[in-house]
Amino acid sequence: MVPIKAIIFIIAIIIVAYFSRASLCNPKSHGFYRLFAWISIVALILLNIDWWFDNPFSIYQMISWVLLIISAFLITRGVILLQRIGKPDNKRNDASLLGMEKTTKLVVEGAYRYIRHPMYSSLLFLGWGAFFKSISILGMVLAVLATIFLILTGKMEEKENIRYFGREYEGYINKTKMFIPFVL
Numbered sequence: 001m002v003p004i005k006a007i008i009f010i011i012a013i014i015i016v017a018y019f020s021r022a023s024l025c026n027p028k029s030h031g032f033y034r035l036f037a038w039i040s041i042v043a044l045i046l047l048n049i050d051w052w053f054d055n056p057f058s059i060y061q062m063i064s065w066v067l068l069i070i071s072a073f074l075i076t077r078g079v080i081l082l083q084r085i086g087k088p089d090n091k092r093n094d095a096s097l098l099g100m101e102k103t104t105k106l107v108v109e110g111a112y113r114y115i116r117h118p119m120y121s122s123l124l125f126l127g128w129g130a131f132f133k134s135i136s137i138l139g140m141v142l143a144v145l146a147t148i149f150l151i152l153t154g155k156m157e158e159k160e161n162i163r164y165f166g167r168e169y170e171g172y173i174n175k176t177k178m179f180i181p182f183v184l
Contacts, residue, residue: 005046005049008046009042009043009046012038012039012042013039013042016035016038016039016042017035020032020034020035020038023035028156028159029156029160030153030154030156030157030160031153032156033149033150033152033153033156034120034149034150034153036145036149037120037123037127037146037149037150037153038123040127040142040143040145040146040149041123041126041127041130041142041146043142044127044130044131044139044142044143044146045126045130047130047134047136047138047139047142048130048131048133048134048139049133050134051133051134052133054133054134060132060133060134060135061132061133063132064129064130064131064132064133065129066129067125067126067128067129067132068125068126068129068130070122070125070129071122071123071124071125071126071129072122074111074118074119074121074122074125075118075119075122077110077111077118078111078112078118078119078122079119081107081109081110081111081112081118082101082103082107082119085105085107085109086103086104086105086106086107087103087104087105088101088103088104089104091104106161106165106168106169106172108172112176113176114176114177114181114182115176115177115178115179115180115181116154116158116172116173116176116177116178117153117154117157117178117179120150120153120154120157120179121178121179121180123146123150124146124147124150124179124180127142127143127146127147127150128143128147130143131143150179151178154178154179158173
């Protein structure tokens with residue numbers, strides 16, 4: 001019998017691949033690398049799901065919950081800011097971008113004032129938050145892989161943004177960090 005986690009993993013891969021389908025044939029697209037980041041994070045969550053609420057006051061669980069709360073905050077604020085300020089528009093002709101990614105105005109407020117990729121930062125915190133639920137070598141490998149793929153995702157998206165926003169985005173890169181304010 002196939003374990004339920006394997007079924008969930010396969011379904012998650014199919015869903016993520018469906019939304020990333022326009023990027024799958026283009027390794028120069030940020031969506032190509034984001035797919036592998038998502039796969040790593042889903043695998044990490046499923047690996048550690050059995051320990052999600054285990055020993056809630058241990059130091060690792062507390063670190064995990066802080067990272068997961070930061071992740072939830074960043075994704076919520078990132079989406080809201082992209083919608084309100086970024087003015088996504090289907091006129092932005094790039095098939096590899098999802099609807100909310102088709103921003104027509106550079107967002108430099110809120111979390112975007114300090115970091116260029118709050119939503120990828122959210123995934124970074126989600127991955128490491130899931131890792132701290134139950135530390136293992138396999139978990140470490142998956143968290144590091146997710147981090148590498150998120151960095152590649154951010155780098156590819158920056159190239160896309162420079163093509164679209166030009167010097168304005170280049171200046172923005174010089175003023176902000178990629179994922180973590182004042183650090184990375």
